[in-house]
Structure formats: C-alpha cells, structure tokens
Amino acid sequence: MKKYDLVVIGGGAGGLTVASGAASLGAKVALIEKGAALGGDCLHYGCVPSKALIAAANDVHYLQKTNDFGFTVSGKVDMKKVKERVKQAIQHIQVHDSTERFEDMGVDVYFGAAKFVDSHIITIADRERVYGKRIVVATGSRPIVPSIPGLDEVGYETNETIFDREELPETMIFIGGGPISLEIAQAYSRLGTQAIVLERSEAILGKEDESIQRLAIDFLSDEIDIRHHVSVKEVKQDGTRKVVIYEKNGKIEEVIGDELFLGAGRKPNTDQLEVEVAGVEVNERGYIVVNERLQTSVSHIYAIGDVNGQFPFTHAAGMEGKLIVQNAVLGLGRKVSYDRLPWTTYTSPEIFHIGKTEREAKASEGEIMVFQNGLEEVDRFVADHNVTGTVKIITNKKGKILGAHAIGKGAGDWMQTVIFAMEKGAKIGDLSTMVYPYPNQAAAIQRTADQYWREKLFKGSLPKITEKYIKWFR
Incomplete structure (x- = not known):
C-alpha cells in the first residue's frame, strides 16, 4: 500500500487545484477520479459545454437580427453541428487537465471509485488501497432526480x-x-x-x-x-x-x-464514499460539514467544492483549493471567507453578483446608500444598441462597498473592477475617480459611482460654502 502526504478524491476544479499546488510544493500526492478523465463536472457537463452551447445559440440569435439590415436568414439549426462545437471546446480545454500533465508534476493519478476504509486509508475500485496523511474530498455534485411518478x-x-x-x-x-x-x-x-x-x-x-x-x-x-x-x-x-x-x-x-x-x-456525491467509516459528519442533505478552515469533523480530512454545500461554483472550489494547499500542506490554518465571492448567471443579458443584496445590507448595516444607473446612460451600450440592464452598488455611509449587482451584456466581465475594489478595500468614490477609456462598457461602473460624489459634494452645506469661497476668490 502506497503512502502519501495528501490524497485528493475528485478530479474536478477543486481537486486539481489542490493536487497541482501540493505537488508543486514537494508533497507526495495521489489524485483519485471516479470518471474516465480529469476535469470534473464543470469541464464535461457544466460550465464549459453550457457556455459553448450559449455561444452557439447567441450566434443564431444575432443572425436572426440581420433582418434589421435588409438580410434574410432561413433554415433550421443543425444540432449535430452545435454538438460538435460543444465537444471541440471540451477537447481544447481537456489538454490542460490531462492525466499526463499531472503525472509530469509528480502526481500519482488513479481512476476508479474511492471509498474510505478508515480515516486514513482509501480503497480504489475495491482493488487498490492508498494511505493519506491528509485527505481532501472534492467529489462534487450531481443533478437531483425528484420522486415524480412516471x-x-x-x-x-x-x-x-x-x-x-x-x-x-x-x-x-x-x-x-x-x-x-x-x-x-x-x-x-x-x-x-x-x-x-x-x-x-x-x-x-x-x-x-x-x-x-x-x-x-x-x-x-x-x-x-x-x-x-x-x-x-x-x-x-x-x-x-x-x-x-x-x-x-x-x-x-x-x-x-x-x-x-x-x-x-444538485445533491453532493458523498453517498458512495462511506465517509461515516472515517467518522466524517454529513448533514441531513448529504453535504460534508466543514469549519472555517474547511476541515471536516476529522481534522486531517478536508472537503471543498460542491460537496461541502457552501457555494456550487467552479471558482469557489478553486479558491477553496488554494486555501487547502496552505492548510493541509503547510499547516497555516487559514480561514475561508465568502464575503467577496462573485458569481455570474450566463443568461442574456448576464447577471452579476458580489457581496450583499440591498435587503441583506439593510439587515446587517441599518443605514446604507444605494447607487443605481441604467445602461441607457452609458454611451458604449447606446452605440451598441444594447441598453438592456442596470448597475447597482450598495455601500455603508462611509462609501465602503457592501455589494454590487448588474444585469447587462457582458456584465460578468466589465464588473470585474468592482471585485478588485472590494478585495483591496477601495471605496465607491475610488471607482469614480478612475480613468475609463472612452467609450467602454465598464463606464457603467463609473456612471454609477459618480452618484456618490454628487451626493457628497453637491448636496448639503458644501455648495453654500464653495459659493462664498468663489465670490471671495474672484
């Protein structure tokens, strides 16, 4: 039986982050994946294929709009062609998650269903056993099939x-x-x-x-x-x-x-792991219970990604994976925080979210400020004939950003500036004083943030003071 510093169960975004990070630091790592290839749900069934499908659908949608310019489009979509485009996207990205790449890093990759024998030993496909000084469960989730008759x-x-x-x-x-x-x-x-x-x-x-x-x-x-x-x-x-x-x-x-x-x-993929044999606690919905350091009830076993029930996002699993490398490999004891975890729903228009909603901010802060601006006020969106949407930034009375939300074409991309601002502790006023190349879509953030200075500078007693100063200065 081989012994490892770290055994990672699950070859999705979180597990791959942990395995590569730990191996890069010199740890002896085993990576166990139940499926036939690495990459997880996001690559094969989630983020990548769905966005490829959305891109194809949007292409069709925009073609239909060419009637506005005097063109006509006819015919029916060939789903075989759409499927081919989706598979091409998966294959292109699969290279980065290949078994060979991780083996070249020094990771031992195993394929087969994992089960706990005890708190340190894992059996693979009921054949081979490995020992992990520390273990990370990153087995993801799968669709819930409701008990509907028929x-x-x-x-x-x-x-x-x-x-x-x-x-x-x-x-x-x-x-x-x-x-x-x-x-x-x-x-x-x-x-x-x-x-x-x-x-x-x-x-x-x-x-x-x-x-x-x-x-x-x-x-x-x-x-x-x-x-x-x-x-x-x-x-x-x-x-x-x-x-x-x-x-x-x-x-x-x-x-x-x-x-x-x-x-x-979704439901977590814990039911076949036999985590109870290792003494790992799960809640009534099957999610593994973790603390702020992402440790389970057994301190040397960690759980990240969908399986811990926090946030079902690939980037959340990746963020948790980086923290696990620090905690499980280096023993730093870092705590996870989801306060600034963003997400995007990739409908058209896209929906962006970070931090607190207006209702949540009022509940936690009491007195807040809300700044909102429609995309019809942003020249680039007007030029693009795509003014559907809005930007909303929520702050406390001192301008600290508590949450930001947007709906609009590409919102998941041009709202990244707000993520950086929140991460670095910048205030809404700082977003206003930045220089934005004209005309770009991120100016929607600037237009919204400008309202803060109008609120601060042009209301209340300041205009009266500056009026007197200007008369004196003349």
Missing part, C-alpha cells in the same frame, strides 16, 4: 446528457428554474425550441438582489415561458410526447412537450 418511465435530460443531443425538440419543459435551467432554456429558445420553465417558488434567481430579479424576469420572459408556484404531480407519455401534470394556485393543469429537462437542484 419520471423514470418517460425519461428526461440533465446537464450530464443534454449536450449530447443531436435533434432540436420543438418544445422542451424544464422542471426547476435555477440558473442551470434558465441558461439552457434560453439557449434552446434561441436555437428554435419553445422553452417552458416550471418553478416551485414565487421567483426565480432567489439569491439575487430583488431589483435585479425583477429585471431578469422581465427580460427572460420575452424568450421563455416561466410559470411560478408550480408543484409537479406526475409525468406521463402521450404517443411521442411527454405530459407534465402540475398544480398551480390550487388548480391541476398540464403542459405537453417533446423533451424534459431536470433542473431541480
């Missing part, structure tokens, strides 16, 4: 199967209105499918600022049929089509489509 008989798509489709359905029903469903629903809508989203709660995008939520619903409803307060009761087959029977406001209704997509949430 679902298994009718069949369905998830994010693990949708990117292999070679035919475009006329109608697709999405059960669940989370970010994954909304991104794929809009993409399919732009490719030519009628997309219907059935959402249990009152509103979609529940973690977003309320004003951003309202705008997002308005924009997305132009392309997607979103039905709220829906409780799915049964699914059945009607010839070649699928019927979803649901309750809405006390009434039983039904919707018919060619295909179903499950977007009802």
Whole structure:
C-alpha cells in the first residue's frame, strides 16, 4: 500500500487545484477520479459545454437580427453541428487537465471509485488501497432526480446528457428554474425550441438582489415561458410526447412537450464514499460539514467544492483549493471567507453578483446608500444598441462597498473592477475617480459611482460654502 502526504478524491476544479499546488510544493500526492478523465463536472457537463452551447445559440440569435439590415436568414439549426462545437471546446480545454500533465508534476493519478476504509486509508475500485496523511474530498455534485411518478418511465435530460443531443425538440419543459435551467432554456429558445420553465417558488434567481430579479424576469420572459408556484404531480407519455401534470394556485393543469429537462437542484456525491467509516459528519442533505478552515469533523480530512454545500461554483472550489494547499500542506490554518465571492448567471443579458443584496445590507448595516444607473446612460451600450440592464452598488455611509449587482451584456466581465475594489478595500468614490477609456462598457461602473460624489459634494452645506469661497476668490 502506497503512502502519501495528501490524497485528493475528485478530479474536478477543486481537486486539481489542490493536487497541482501540493505537488508543486514537494508533497507526495495521489489524485483519485471516479470518471474516465480529469476535469470534473464543470469541464464535461457544466460550465464549459453550457457556455459553448450559449455561444452557439447567441450566434443564431444575432443572425436572426440581420433582418434589421435588409438580410434574410432561413433554415433550421443543425444540432449535430452545435454538438460538435460543444465537444471541440471540451477537447481544447481537456489538454490542460490531462492525466499526463499531472503525472509530469509528480502526481500519482488513479481512476476508479474511492471509498474510505478508515480515516486514513482509501480503497480504489475495491482493488487498490492508498494511505493519506491528509485527505481532501472534492467529489462534487450531481443533478437531483425528484420522486415524480412516471419520471423514470418517460425519461428526461440533465446537464450530464443534454449536450449530447443531436435533434432540436420543438418544445422542451424544464422542471426547476435555477440558473442551470434558465441558461439552457434560453439557449434552446434561441436555437428554435419553445422553452417552458416550471418553478416551485414565487421567483426565480432567489439569491439575487430583488431589483435585479425583477429585471431578469422581465427580460427572460420575452424568450421563455416561466410559470411560478408550480408543484409537479406526475409525468406521463402521450404517443411521442411527454405530459407534465402540475398544480398551480390550487388548480391541476398540464403542459405537453417533446423533451424534459431536470433542473431541480444538485445533491453532493458523498453517498458512495462511506465517509461515516472515517467518522466524517454529513448533514441531513448529504453535504460534508466543514469549519472555517474547511476541515471536516476529522481534522486531517478536508472537503471543498460542491460537496461541502457552501457555494456550487467552479471558482469557489478553486479558491477553496488554494486555501487547502496552505492548510493541509503547510499547516497555516487559514480561514475561508465568502464575503467577496462573485458569481455570474450566463443568461442574456448576464447577471452579476458580489457581496450583499440591498435587503441583506439593510439587515446587517441599518443605514446604507444605494447607487443605481441604467445602461441607457452609458454611451458604449447606446452605440451598441444594447441598453438592456442596470448597475447597482450598495455601500455603508462611509462609501465602503457592501455589494454590487448588474444585469447587462457582458456584465460578468466589465464588473470585474468592482471585485478588485472590494478585495483591496477601495471605496465607491475610488471607482469614480478612475480613468475609463472612452467609450467602454465598464463606464457603467463609473456612471454609477459618480452618484456618490454628487451626493457628497453637491448636496448639503458644501455648495453654500464653495459659493462664498468663489465670490471671495474672484
């Protein structure tokens, strides 16, 4: 049995970050991946294929808009071509996550399902055993399959199967209105499918600022049929089509489509690890419980990424992975903080989020300031004929940025300036005094931040003082 300084279970974003970082520092590392290749859910079933699909759908959408210039476009989307583009993106990025690359770093890579034998020993595919002085669980998550009568008989798509489709359905029903469903629903809508989203709660995008939520619903409803307060009761087959029977406001209704997509949430991949053998605590939903140092109830075992239930984002797993290298390899005892963790929902327009919403900021700070500016006030968006969206920055009374939110084309990119400002402790006034090349989209941040100085300088007693000074100075 081989012994390692660190055993990493899971070859996704978090696990790869830990394995490469630890090996670079001289640790003897084993990396165990259940699937056939490294890269994890993000590369094969999540971030990469979904963004490739969205890009293809947006290309189709923009082609259809050429009618504005006198061109006409006809024909139907060839889903085989779309699938090919998605696979090309995966293959290109897979090179960076290749087994050979990690073996060249000195990492021993194993393929097979991992299980705990005790708190230090892991068995791989019930054949080989390895010993880890410290262990990191980074096994990710998978789609929840709700217990809906008839679902298994009718069949369905998830994010693990949708990117292999070679035919475009006329109608697709999405059960669940989370970010994954909304991104794929809009993409399919732009490719030519009628997309219907059935959402249990009152509103979609529940973690977003309320004003951003309202705008997002308005924009997305132009392309997607979103039905709220829906409780799915049964699914059945009607010839070649699928019927979803649901309750809405006390009434039983039904919707018919060619295909179903499950977007009802995610569940952690812990059920086959037998973590209880190692004494690792999990909560009622199956997530591994961790402390601020990302340690489990067994101090030498850590958990990062989707499996710990904090934030289901690739970049969150990567951030946690870097911290784990410091803690598990170097013993520094660093604490994780999610206060400045941003995320983007890649619908069109994109939705950006960092820090607190207005409601959260009021609850924690009491008195706050809110600065908001529509994209129609930004020359670049006007020139691009794409003024759909807004920027909202929330601060305390001293101008410290508590949260920032945006909806607009490319918001996930041009809002990066705010991330840096929050990371470095800069205030909203600093965002105003920066020089922004004209005309660019990030000027939306400047226009919003300028409101701070107008509030500070041009209201209250200061204008009266400067008026007297100017008269004296003359």
